[in-house]
Amino acid sequence: MSTPTAVDSARRPWLRTALAGAAPIVGALAGLAAIWYGVTYLVLSPQQRFLLPPPHEAFGAALGNPQLMGPMLDALGRTMAVAVIGLLIAVVLGVGYAVVMSQSAWAERLLYPYAVILQTIPILALVPLIGIWLGYSFPARVVVCVIISLFPMIANTLFGLQSASAAAHDLFTLNKATRWQRLVKLQFPAAVPSIFTGLRTASGLSVIGAIVGDFFFQQGAPGIGGLLRLYTQRLQMDALFTAITLTALFGVVVFAVFAALDRAVVGRWYGR
Known part of the structure; x- marks a missing residue:
């Protein structure tokens, strides 16, 4: 005992x-x-x-005003929902896209340029089109979030899936492993560190994407990005700095969650 x-x-x-x-x-x-x-x-x-204004004045005036903090926290909750849903969609699409490309050289040559084009097009050039097509509402904000956070998942997952050594592939070939067995038992375990690197990057970008969507799509219930724009126009500096701080804390929390998962999973499999 x-x-x-x-x-x-x-x-x-x-x-x-x-x-x-x-x-x-x-x-x-x-x-x-x-x-x-x-x-x-x-x-x-x-x-x-x-x-x-100094921190004690900026935060004191905002935090002590329930009429200001109530809408701000509601807007932050909507932005969090957009960021989380957009990140989940980006993870599923990115991993699936990378898996398809990893299965053959011609698939990679055919599909990878589209991912590069999506990454290189300035998102601010696409935002007006996305708003026109999808109506400036919740789905449009999620799409912006997905576009911004998708490429890191594709690039890092593909790199990880292709990082298994030639000797390991030869061993699976000698044992007549199927394509599915090779993917699940060799390529995915080898890709775990790279996938988590993509997750950490995409998690931060998803927050940025959610705020960008909120900032430009002014119809419907506002997110924290919409309030940032409103506070800036009105020169409400106390509210503006409080909203910026809450947004930064949300981004830090999201990044910290995936960093902790990275240490737990990758550290257990590959050593710290």
Whole structure:
């Protein structure tokens, strides 16, 4: 039977790891706050400080106003829904597209250029067309999110599927493995690190895509991007900085979730 001292000792490494991981984030936030205060009080004149109010004034005025925070949190929830759904669709489409290309050289030569074209077309040039075709509503915002976050999933998954060594492929050929067995038992395990790299990149881009869609599609219930545009037009700096901070925190949380999954899965399979 373990003693309380032994249990506490077993917990301490986890606690030290958590504190070690949180320390850089806390330090970065403290540094940003110091820069913010410095610019507000040392760079801007008193007449210009409304453009960059100090953190305690910006967040205090917004967080203490339920009429402001209520719509802001509702808008953030809608943006989160768009980002999550768009990311899930991008993952499914990206992995499926990469699997098809990995099965033959001619499929890769035929299909990969379309993925490159989708990546190179400026999204702002497509947003008006997407809005006209889909009606500036929730589906249009999801499509924008998918377009922005799709290519990293395709490129990284394809690279991972093709990263298995020739010797491993020869071994599967000697054992007369089917195409499905080769894909599931060789190519996908080899692709796991690359897939998670694509997930981390696509997760951040999905948040950007959701905000871009919100920013340009003004019809219907607004997302956080729509409120950012509204606050900017009205010069509501307190609300603007609070909305930006909430958006940044959402992006950090999404990235951190996939980074943790990456460490758990890839670290277990391939060593830390």
